[in-house]
Amino acid sequence: MEIPNVADKWSGSVSEITLGATRDSGGSRQRTITIGGAKSVPFMNFEGNPGHKPVVAMDVYDIPPEDWPETLAKPFADVLNDPAQWAKKCVEQYGADLICLKLEGIHPDKGDKGADHAVKVVKSILAAVGVPLLIWGCEHDEKDNEVMPKVSQAAKGENCLMGVVTQDNYKTLTATCLADGHSLITLAPVDINIAKQVNILVSEMDFPLNRIVMFQSTGALGYGMEYTYSIQERERLAALTGDKMMSMPVICDVGHEAWRTKEAKSDDSEVPQWGPSEERGPIWETITAVSLLQSGVDIIRMNHPRAVATVKKCIDRLY
Amino acid sequence: MALTGLDIYKLLPKTNCKKCGRPTCLAFAMQLAQKKANLSDCPDVSEEAKKVLGAAAAPPIKLVTVGTGARQVQVGEENVLFRHEEKFYHPTGVAVTIHDDLSEAVFNDRLKKINSLKIARVGTEIEIDLVALINKSNNAEKFAEAAKKVSGGSHLNIILSSASAENMKAALATCAEKRPLIHGAHTGNCESMAAVAKEKNCPMTVTASTLEELADLAERAKKAGVEEIILDVSGDNPKEVLQKLTKVRRAALKKNFRALGFPMIVFVCDEDPFQEVSLASTYLLKYAGIVAVNACESWAIMPLLTARTNIFTDPQKPIQVEPKLYAVGDAKEDSPVLFTTNFSLTYYTVEGEVEASRIPAFILSVDTGGTSVLTAYSGDKLNDKVVAKAMADAQVETKVKHKKLIIPGLVAVMSGKLQETLGWEILVGPREASGLPSYLKTVWRA
Numbered sequence: 001m002e003i004p005n006v007a008d009k010w011s012g013s014v015s016e017i018t019l020g021a022t023r024d025s026g027g028s029r030q031r032t033i034t035i036g037g038a039k040s041v042p043f044m045n046f047e048g049n050p051g052h053k054p055v056v057a058m059d060v061y062d063i064p065p066e067d068w069p070e071t072l073a074k075p076f077a078d079v080l081n082d083p084a085q086w087a088k089k090c091v092e093q094y095g096a097d098l099i100c101l102k103l104e105g106i107h108p109d110k111g112d113k114g115a116d117h118a119v120k121v122v123k124s125i126l127a128a129v130g131v132p133l134l135i136w137g138c139e140h141d142e143k144d145n146e147v148m149p150k151v152s153q154a155a156k157g158e159n160c161l162m163g164v165v166t167q168d169n170y171k172t173l174t175a176t177c178l179a180d181g182h183s184l185i186t187l188a189p190v191d192i193n194i195a196k197q198v199n200i201l202v203s204e205m206d207f208p209l210n211r212i213v214m215f216q217s218t219g220a221l222g223y224g225m226e227y228t229y230s231i232q233e234r235e236r237l238a239a240l241t242g243d244k245m246m247s248m249p250v251i252c253d254v255g256h257e258a259w260r261t262k263e264a265k266s267d268d269s270e271v272p273q274w275g276p277s278e279e280r281g282p283i284w285e286t287i288t289a290v291s292l293l294q295s296g297v298d299i300i301r302m303n304h305p306r307a308v309a310t311v312k313k314c315i316d317r318l319y
Numbered sequence: 320m321a322l323t324g325l326d327i328y329k330l331l332p333k334t335n336c337k338k339c340g341r342p343t344c345l346a347f348a349m350q351l352a353q354k355k356a357n358l359s360d361c362p363d364v365s366e367e368a369k370k371v372l373g374a375a376a377a378p379p380i381k382l383v384t385v386g387t388g389a390r391q392v393q394v395g396e397e398n399v400l401f402r403h404e405e406k407f408y409h410p411t412g413v414a415v416t417i418h419d420d421l422s423e424a425v426f427n428d429r430l431k432k433i434n435s436l437k438i439a440r441v442g443t444e445i446e447i448d449l450v451a452l453i454n455k456s457n458n459a460e461k462f463a464e465a466a467k468k469v470s471g472g473s474h475l476n477i478i479l480s481s482a483s484a485e486n487m488k489a490a491l492a493t494c495a496e497k498r499p500l501i502h503g504a505h506t507g508n509c510e511s512m513a514a515v516a517k518e519k520n521c522p523m524t525v526t527a528s529t530l531e532e533l534a535d536l537a538e539r540a541k542k543a544g545v546e547e548i549i550l551d552v553s554g555d556n557p558k559e560v561l562q563k564l565t566k567v568r569r570a571a572l573k574k575n576f577r578a579l580g581f582p583m584i585v586f587v588c589d590e591d592p593f594q595e596v597s598l599a600s601t602y603l604l605k606y607a608g609i610v611a612v613n614a615c616e617s618w619a620i621m622p623l624l625t626a627r628t629n630i631f632t633d634p635q636k637p638i639q640v641e642p643k644l645y646a647v648g649d650a651k652e653d654s655p656v657l658f659t660t661n662f663s664l665t666y667y668t669v670e671g672e673v674e675a676s677r678i679p680a681f682i683l684s685v686d687t688g689g690t691s692v693l694t695a696y697s698g699d700k701l702n703d704k705v706v707a708k709a710m711a712d713a714q715v716e717t718k719v720k721h722k723k724l725i726i727p728g729l730v731a732v733m734s735g736k737l738q739e740t741l742g743w744e745i746l747v748g749p750r751e752a753s754g755l756p757s758y759l760k761t762v763w764r765a
Binding site for chain 2: 001002003004006008041043044046221222223224225226229230233234237260261262263273274275276279280282283284286287290291293294306310311313314317318319
């Protein structure tokens, strides 16, 4: 029996962004990464180009993370004090496509370190690895506005992905990224209308649309994952139907959110009925990631090597 | 394809008699199109209209029931491709496999383990739905014996899987009253398997390697008298499986293609349980009616069931917890009292952090209609009077000896008024729940 053709025809597409710059284009990266470009809903290449394969950015912190449970800290035990070696391990041993440097230590409550510290860490990571870099502030507006411009200048020409700007605090970082040739992450927590609004605000400063990545904050599996899922699904459909202000690639912060959950971080003695944390933690991160992939994600921030390996293999098999 | 209001109007008497309770036939037609009215409200409707509208009203994806009674699994009858368009109605059934060629001890152990896959998290118990018994031995007697054991030894619904109609008949004879799902019909045995299913009025799957063959096979099963059909789209290539799931759902919903208008089942099998559960979750999110896995550990099943809970949540309705006073840990009369809203996501986040602090405490969940702290405050669903009423309803002053209330940092602005209304000392807590452990350990203890 003949089956009706169910391929949808889309007029729009997700915009394409290249991150990182090699020596030829003014940077020092050994390779660049291109994301976005989808002209179909995720993984449905029978109706159009599914775009570039989603990539995994592994988190590296500028200071040793305080609240990581044993299961998560173990694979990094030898490098938690050394962001450059940490980044190297993620790329060389664990297959990270990108490194996401989280500048936790500059937060007023978490060390209040200054721009010198941040610049030093950024430079050491750029020297240690050849992949493109994401640089994520501490999400404290004043402190980010003080430190991030200096970080941006120090990495000038490397085409890093810098974050995050919000509708209340976007001018400083947008202007710096524009001047130093970086791309930008716009944040609107679980709100599709504000998501569009931030993109408009940033683009009104003449920031090119094809250098923006959207972030809607991420709900972990069991903790609001479905909110993130539906917003991202709506954004992807809006991009495909031609809404230019919604056509940016999307990033998710899966690692941090998944490892905050009771299911991932509890000791075995607290929850014996849930099974060993060695399995329980990494699989919680894995399933948060693979679930969100179905809604349309281009970059996933992740932590545990086993989760990273599983998700990358799963992407390869579905793509 | 769904009929529009105008299509329906053309089939009505057009007398505007108002007997249906609507001012005009057109108004009635519009409500019919939106499924807000029943055709039976019109006493003068023609037989022809009944036929046309009846056929159009049949759900594009058939509802299939596996099992009986309160635990039965119902899948199908979905209306949308994306949950934000409406909602997903019938949660994917989760099955765990067991083979009939296992030694008795191993079989019993595994069945016991499968039976115990009930997991309590954030205040509810989630559980798998089915055991899938696989006729690995290819032997009718062994299969029947195992089916009898599963039927007698498990509260779960049953899938019987065998390529042989003879074996199926033998196994079904031991557990037909449980109304198991018959799995194993393919192009070579469709009619004989259908006869077995039909005799006991059981639902049946059909398996084929392409969607074209699958549609043919579903028609054959229907002709052979099986009403409730599930399409098996399992395969070795995950990309193909995922695309088939989408193609079938779209064909049914967007093209009203009846031959594929059935729910789907996927058997997922991978040596690596991480990979297996990743694929099973993916299929569950994208339209599988039933997923069957080999993984049988609580750590593997819990995320799969949680993904199901998340995706089948009604997106229009904030989920709420009962507004009352909750004791976390061994809370006593000198323990801290905090309040938050009854939006479940908010409440469970707060509860999780309080639990993590290991300081026993009382959490008062204030009824804000299931909205978060800021939303409730802006909508005036959270003010000093609402909190005072919640405190009184829960008789908080009889539970603790002190008069100190910790309030969410996001509504610090209401502390003055609240202090006046309640006569309690107001302590402003952290803005984010994640700050609670350090707040309770330092500020509260100090």
